[in-house]
Amino acid sequence: MRIIYVDVDTLRADHTTPYGYHRPTTPNLQKLADKSVVFDRYYCSDSPCLPSRTALTSGQFGISNGVIGHFGPAAQYRLDAGHGPEPDRPLLGQRLIWSGYYTAAISVFAERHRAYFFHGNFRESLRATDRMGDEEAPDVNRAAIDWLRRHADEEDWYLHLTYWEPHTNYTQPAEWTEKMAASGPVQAWPDEETIAAHAEVYGPRSALDLNYSIHGAGKSPVPHNMPDAIRSRADFEHLVNGFDGAISYWDHYFGQLMAALEELGIAEETAVIVSADHGESFGELGSYAEHGMASEPVQRVPLIVHWPGVTDRLPPEARRNDALLYNIDLAPTLCDLLGLDVPAGWQGESFAAAVRGERIDSRAYLVLGHGAHTYQRAVRTRDHLYLRTYHPGCFRAEWEQLFHVTEDPYLTRDLLAQEPELAARMRSHLAEWWNEYAGRPGALPDPMQATLQTGPTYYNDPARYARHLRESGRAHLAEDLEHRLATLNVPVSWHAPDRPRTTELLERWIHLLQTRDQRPADRADS
Incomplete structure (x- = not known):
């Protein structure tokens, strides 16, 4: 053949x-x-x-x-x-x-x-x-x-x-x-209204x-x-x-x-x-x-x-x-x-x-992963999509979202708060899949978890991007990004050659962590 x-x-x-x-x-x-x-x-x-x-x-x-x-x-x-x-x-x-x-x-x-x-x-x-x-x-x-x-x-x-x-x-x-x-x-x-709202993304x-x-x-x-x-x-x-x-x-x-x-x-x-x-x-x-x-x-x-x-x-x-x-x-x-x-x-x-044209059984759900611009995994059933963010990179990605894709193909209505039982079921699917492939004796470590400290920052450095947001008049969005990364307890920069430009942002990150009784000095060389 x-x-x-x-x-x-x-x-x-x-x-x-x-x-x-x-x-x-x-x-x-x-x-x-x-x-x-x-x-x-x-x-x-x-x-x-x-x-x-x-x-x-x-x-x-x-x-x-x-x-x-x-x-x-x-x-x-x-x-x-x-x-x-x-x-x-x-x-x-x-x-x-x-x-x-x-x-x-x-x-x-x-x-x-x-x-x-x-x-x-x-x-x-x-x-x-x-x-x-x-x-x-x-x-x-x-x-x-x-x-x-x-x-x-x-x-x-x-x-x-x-x-x-x-x-x-x-x-x-x-x-x-x-x-x-x-x-x-x-x-x-x-439409125009949606595009205008996307200025905040x-x-x-x-x-x-x-x-x-x-x-x-x-x-x-x-x-x-x-x-x-x-x-x-x-x-x-x-x-x-x-x-x-x-x-x-x-x-x-x-x-x-x-x-x-x-x-x-x-x-x-x-x-x-x-x-x-x-x-x-x-x-x-x-x-x-x-x-x-x-x-x-x-x-x-x-x-x-x-x-x-x-x-x-x-x-x-x-x-x-x-x-x-x-x-x-x-x-x-x-x-x-x-x-x-x-x-x-x-x-x-x-x-x-x-x-060959024969009918086949369908899986009940799929688990899908992304790791270049964000760290995310998703659960897809026939009608629904559940998204879980592990690291947002430089993007305004929510930590969890749930959508009825069949009725809402453009993913405009987050059902997470409205459908708690469905959300719990989708989380259980993700946990079941993870335990199958990474949670058993002999399984190798999950590379998404093992690299979470650095995260998906190859294409876009969060520190540089936060600086860009401020320079373009969007300081409130820069603060949102820094807060999300501080919540993760990860540094906002990994590009060593850019250290002088990121000093101010690192100080902001340290301050945010101190307000949460963290110890950022342990990571000062990150």
Whole structure:
């Protein structure tokens, strides 16, 4: 069997045609979906990029494989010393290689995130360009189609392609953004009143700090595709047009990739799987154009599986599946479809029966984690989402929230106080899951708890950001951020080179702790 896995960075499911989007963003993806099974409730177990792809290829949750964030001990893949892969928990690509498959990748993900273990999936890894990520779709296609021409006559290969288009910054030519703007209206939410209220939600990629980075506030690097800030509906519409334009641009080149399979005569013999590492927020919880929380728009990802001779013969009603699934389920599913044994150390469950058009049982709930911009875990049932924040980073993230996602898809009404019994049940689900994977003898420490003192501060230093809030006339928000971090008993800065600039903020933090009878002197060198 020939298999192509198409990994589209930041592709939000409900902005694609197969998932009912009202704009024609992905006609070529829809052509594939017409002969595939579309999975409606497919979630990355861990987000964003590095935790998600590690979970996908390791078949394990981040709490077990060690990668829940993007730097330091929170991003260290757990491997025992020794020769060769661990037989009970190999990477997906290693399992395929053992069975005679030739595996290859056209992706610089491993180098972009210093995730060199990712190369262990592949016998061959190719660069489309000399760039460290953000290659454009035509460059990826050039390398991919060349690879396909050289291997079209061979059997049993697995090709992993990474496309970056929908990830900010939206670098596609402006005509693609204009085309989407002309194709139909942008969603009605958030309205002007909501956008105005979001001025009180601070954090990088919030409404007023859409282009803030650790280097300071900035203007849009792509003004034709993305505004400087979100101050009005017009700004929001401009942002969504840019995102949709990026998706449409990618889909155009995806169509060329599919045409190449037809030209080579292998389209009917090649499985094609399209998914994403994570989605994207567009106003939910005050976050814009970012994948910074364990929320519904971030964790839910598309999954479209075309398996020749199987999915193309299914009746239409068998081509949709709404079981709650994780991305760690894909590795055992592929083994199942290929007739291979599933390694004992993988934590996912095969849904191969659903690819064959059969009904499958759904999990009662999923537990989802995020560790790059905040430290959060979430519980997702069929209707509800419970969010628990362990560290807010620089974002105004509440400690606990509860939403009825089916009735409130934009997460606007927090039900935590109104539904105490439901909240307690969701907390118990989270505790049950944690005890299963980190609370038993022999289990490795939870990397989210082990790195809580530093937290998700790689991209944005809280001290610098608090300074920025004050300089931009939002001192009350700076005080709120500092109070949240003081409540956690963590320092507001970890960037040693910036010590002189953070003295005032450190003094504020020390004062806050002293008022709570703490002993900050023990952490004065943090």
